Amino acid sequence: MGQASQRHRTSAYAARRTAGVLVALALVSINLRPAITAVAGTMGQLQAGFGLDARLLPLLGALPVLAFGVSAPCGPWLARRLGTGRAVAAALLVLAAALIVRVFVPGLLLPGTFLAGASIMTASVLVPQIVKANRGTGWWTGLCTMGFGLGAALGAGLVQPLQQALGGSLAWALAVWAVPAVLAAALIRRADQTPGRPSGTGGTAGSGGPASDAGLQETTTAGGATGEAVAIRLRKQGTAWAVTAFFGLQAMLYFAITSWLAVFLVSKGQTAADAAGLLAWFSIAGLPASLLAPVLAGRRAVLKFMAPGLGLFVAAALIGVLTAPAALQFLMVGLLGIVQSAGFGLGMALVVIRSAGPESAGSLSAMSQGLGFALASLGPLGAGFLHEWSGGWDVPFWALAAEAVFLALAGFLAVRGPAVRLAAAEAERRGEPAAVGR
Incomplete structure (x- = not known):
């Protein structure tokens, strides 16, 4: 008792x-x-408010x-x-x-x-x-x-x-x-x-x-089975680079879209207020997707198709926003927000799913987010440059859609390699086993 x-x-x-x-x-x-x-949201007030x-x-x-x-x-x-x-x-x-x-x-x-x-x-x-x-x-x-x-x-x-x-x-x-x-x-x-x-x-x-x-203690190999793992440095592991590429590419797309979407919509005849509302709708529409994407990714059978599929859906949604008439922009921007937010949720989930333990997850998170956000900073600059160079929005949107195809490729590679784990010496120093055979 x-x-x-x-x-x-x-x-x-x-x-x-x-x-x-x-x-x-x-x-x-x-x-x-x-x-x-x-x-x-207060850029216009910063000059007067803070000089x-x-x-x-x-x-x-x-x-x-x-x-x-x-x-x-x-x-x-x-x-x-x-x-x-x-x-x-x-x-x-x-x-x-x-x-x-x-x-x-x-x-x-x-x-x-x-x-x-x-x-x-x-x-x-x-x-x-x-x-x-x-x-x-x-x-x-x-x-x-x-x-x-x-x-x-x-x-x-x-x-x-x-x-x-x-x-x-x-x-x-x-x-x-x-x-x-x-x-x-x-x-x-x-x-x-x-x-x-x-x-x-x-x-x-x-x-x-x-x-x-x-x-x-869990170690995963390429086929998803538990067994002997090869302990190599994080930056020499293909899965780590694939997860980093996925995270960086989806972040690059996000920053490019949020930086220029309202400007694009105004150029297509939307009022500034309507364009700002659609940009807010882009974020709001994606909230449920950012919650559900990691849940669905927990199912391996779903993850195999979801990781590459999201990139293709983002590409399709970008072309939809580019070509849709004003009456359909609410729908297309909402769809873009859903698939883009799902990409962020999946990017965070891959760090957890594709790492062998907590310390590996922390190191992979630092690598994917550090290098990923460094890459993401090029998104707004690149889209702005292509807009100035071409004098329109077709080239930037098609370039972003092409980037989304590379996102699909990164997702394909991220879910098929061996799990990420720390190198032997590094794992021992941090208290995480480098490899455990069964």
């Missing part, structure tokens, strides 16, 4: 802890976009993406020293400080925005690692990716109402996002803990239980 009661208490504790980690992850994800989209030179506005828009590419390795490095939960909490606290400093300290709008982007990426690359450590399902990854989209929409959509509610202060409307960042830091710090295991030992916070250890 006593043993049954103990098992019940242990099970109840595990359920509460899992729920706590999931809620904390969702709030963390929501905090990883408003710092960017809130500023993007920013108009020539620096493009730089302000590019700084977060640049920070993403530069700071991605910081996440795994910090997690090895503090534990994953503490590392994410620290990044969120720095984000909160950056949100306040950049609007209240003269001359720090640009450096503060860069620091905010670096903090966001430091936390972002560790989200898949926490999911993997807790053996989270596709619903976990889906909830996180939907949180990214929801945060982006809230950041852009609430900045004007917040400004009005706060007495017309743009600075306070931008700085108020520091509050949920601090709350998320407290929740993830408290939730992602492992009893009896120091969080700074190099292990992943939240990965000390038997279930998580089982996940650490």
Whole structure:
């Protein structure tokens, strides 16, 4: 009777802890976009509000993406020293400080925005690692990716109402996002803990239980079967590069589309207000897809077709937006938002699905997001250049559709290679086995 009661208490504790980690992850994800989209939605006010030179506005828009590419390795490095939960909490606290400093300290709008982007990426690359450590399902990854989209929409959509509610202060409307960042830091710090295991030992916070250890011992080979794995460096593994290419290409498409879609729609006869509404619809329509894509990707039979198929659907949707009359743009932009957001959800899911353990997931996340966002920064520039060079929008849209075909190829390769795992020496140093034969 006593043993049954103990098992019940242990099970109840595990359920509460899992729920706590999931809620904390969702709030963390929501905090990883408003710092960017809130500023993007107030570009026209920054000159008067902060004395920013108009020539620096493009730089302000590019700084977060640049920070993403530069700071991605910081996440795994910090997690090895503090534990994953503490590392994410620290990044969120720095984000909160950056949100306040950049609007209240003269001359720090640009450096503060860069620091905010670096903090966001430091936390972002560790989200898949926490999911993997807790053996989270596709619903976990889906909830996180939907949180990214929801945060982006809230950041852009609430900045004007917040400004009005706060007495017309743009600075306070931008700085108020520091509050949920601090709350998320407290929740993830408290939730992602492992009893009896120091969080700074190099292990992943939240990965000390038997279930998580089982996940650490799992090794997958090319055919999806468990067996002997060859431990080689991350950047010499084809699957790692395929996942990185998939993530980078979908991000490049996303930034190119969000940067120029409204301008394209205005050139086709839409009013500026209608074009802005359609851009918002692009994000909103994709929210369910960003949740469901990782869930569907958990089924291997679906994943084999889904990864390459999404790229082809994105290509078709781009051509649909280019050729559709004004009356059908609501439908076509919505379809584009759905397949584009599904691509982001799948990109995050591949990091979890195609890695052998939590530390491998963290390293693959840093590689795919770091290099991927560096590649993504070329999207808006390339589309803008092709538009100027060709004098129209046909060439940019066809070029983006061709890129989506390469996205399909990257997806095809990402799901067919062996699972990604750390090299032997690196895995031993981080506490993750390099290879386990059965």
